[in-house]
Structures are given as structure tokens and as C-alpha cells.
Amino acid sequence: xxxxxxxxxxxxxxxxxxxxxxxxxIEEVNRVIAEYEAKTGAQPFDMxxxxxxxxxxxxxxxxxxxxxxxxx
Amino acid sequence: xxLDILCLTIFLLLILxxxxxxxxxxxxxxxxxNRFVQDLHISxxxxxxxxxxxxxxxxREDRAEAYLxxxxxLTSATRVDNYCVFEIxxxxxxxxxxxxxxxxxxxxxxxxxxxxxxxxxxxxxxxxVRIATALLQLKNNPGLFDEWLTRKAAFRANGEVFxxxxxxxxxx
Numbered sequence: 153x154x155x156x157x158x159x160x161x162x163x164x165x166x167x168x169x170x171x172x173x174x175x176x177x178i179e180e181v182n183r184v185i186a187e188y189e190a191k192t193g194a195q196p197f198d199m200x201x202x203x204x205x206x207x208x209x210x211x212x213x214x215x216x217x218x219x220x221x222x223x224x
Numbered sequence: 225x226x227l228d229i230l231c232l233t234i235f236l237l238l239i240l241x242x243x244x245x246x247x248x249x250x251x252x253x254x255x256x257x258n259r260f261v262q263d264l265h266i267s268x269x270x271x272x273x274x275x276x277x278x279x280x281x282x283x284r285e286d287r288a289e290a291y292l293x294x295x296x297x298l299t300s301a302t303r304v305d306n307y308c309v310f311e312i313x314x315x316x317x318x319x320x321x322x323x324x325x326x327x328x329x330x331x332x333x334x335x336x337x338x339x340x341x342x343x344x345x346x347x348x349x350x351x352x353v354r355i356a357t358a359l360l361q362l363k364n365n366p367g368l369f370d371e372w373l374t375r376k377a378a379f380r381a382n383g384e385v386f387x388x389x390x391x392x393x394x395x396x
Contacts, residue, residue, distance in 0.1 A: 164287025202298030223372020
């Protein structure tokens with residue numbers, strides 16, 4: 153089974169990264185997430201629990217990058 | 225002699241007429257598309273284009289809606305028409321696609337509801353995506369509401385300021 157890093161987009165959702173959670177280099181996955189977070193401000197949420205996560209582990213199969221919200 | 229010339233002229237004219245007639249009959253006809261068929265073809269193209277854009281829009285809205293449904297179940301929110309209601313302790317949030325209401329103590333009849341607008345960086349996100357994003361963020365960090373209410377900035381889900389929103393020019 154493949155794991156996915158997704159984000160909301162004007163199409164509903166967009167896959168940023170797809171990987172095999174058993175064999176993938178999780179450090180590399182976290183590096184991609186960190187780069188995306190630095191660029192967009194989006195932070196990772198586990199779609200199984202709805203909780204924000206600091207680091208992705210092999211247990212997460214679907215991670216949603218949630219973009220910042222501005223108030224006003 | 226003049227009679228010979230006259231006969232020859234008539235003969236040549238007859239041959240020319242015959243040739244012209246034959247030419248007219250045997251010339252390959254240029255293909256002129258039937259107007260009705262042409263109209264049908266154009267209306268088919270228009271129909272296809274409308275169907276495709278409608279399908280894409282439908283597909284995009286369906287995908288956003290599917291995410292919203294998942295997030296509603298993750299956050300234990302309730303859908304009411306085109307907005308969502310969810311509770312954390314005594315606090316109740318009403319999440320619309322562009323604004324959020326907060327009732328800090330639903331049991332207190334004197335408690336009034338506060339409202340604030342919110343924006344995503346991408347203005348083209350479907351309404352379902354905007355609601356889903358706000359639901360997820362408020363569920364994880366209800367204090368974000370106070371930040372949205374008081375500060376002109378874009379906040380990450382953990383409450384950090386991502387980007388300050390510049391003040392509009394004087395007189396705007």
C-alpha cells in the first residue's frame with residue numbers, strides 16, 4: 153500500500169508525494185515536507201486522526217498539508 | 225465562300241456549346257457541407273465543451289466535498305446547510321466558508337457570539353475546502369480564533385505567524 157502526502161488545492165486535493173511506507177526513506181519524506189512547509193506555511197495533519205503532526209512516521213498512510221489561514 | 229465560313233462558324237459554335245455543357249455536367253462538384261449537418265456539428269462541439277467544463281467543475285466540487293465529509297467526521301462536527309458547527313468543551317464554533325462564529329459558553333444566556341472573517345492564500349479554493357481547513361485548524365488549536373479576530377496576519381496551524389498582511393493604503 154502506498155502512503156501519500158496531499159494538500160488542498162482548487163481541484164479538491166493534490167498529491168505532493170507518494171511513497172511506500174515500508175521501504176521509503178522517512179527522513180527524505182520529512183525533508184520534502186519541511187521544504188514545502190517553509191515555502192507555503194502549510195503544516196502536516198494525519199488524516200486518520202485529524203491531528204497535527206510534527207514528523208511523519210511509517211504509521212501514517214495519508215498526511216494532509218494544511219495551509220495557513222489569515223484572519224481579518 | 226461566305227456560306228462556307230458561316231457553316232464553319234456555326235459548327236465551331238455548336239462544338240463550343242457542347243463542350244461547355246459537358247464541362248458543366250462533368251465538373252466534379254465541390255463539397256458543400258449541408259447547413260443542417262454543419263449546425264449539428266457546431267452544437268455538438270459546444271455541448272461537449274459545456275459538458276467537459278461542467279464535469280470538471282462537478283468533479284472538483286465532489287472531491288472537495290469528499291474531503292469535507294471526512295474532516296467533519298474526524299472533528300465530530302455537524303453539518304447545518306452550508307456551514308458546520310462543532311463544540312470544544314463549552315465553546316461552539318460556527319464555521320462558514322469565509323467567516324467563523326464563536327460562542328464561548330453556550331450555557332450562558334448573556335454570552336454573545338463573536339464573528340471573524342478568514343482567508344486562504346489561494347482564493348480559488350472550493351467552499352468545502354475552506355470550511356475543512358478552518359475546521360481542522362480550530363479543532364487542533366481553538367486559540368487561533370483569537371488570533372484571526374485581533375491580528376492581520378496569516379497563521380500556521382500551530383499558531384505561528386506565517387506572513388503579516390500589509391495595512392491597506394491610506395484612504396482605502
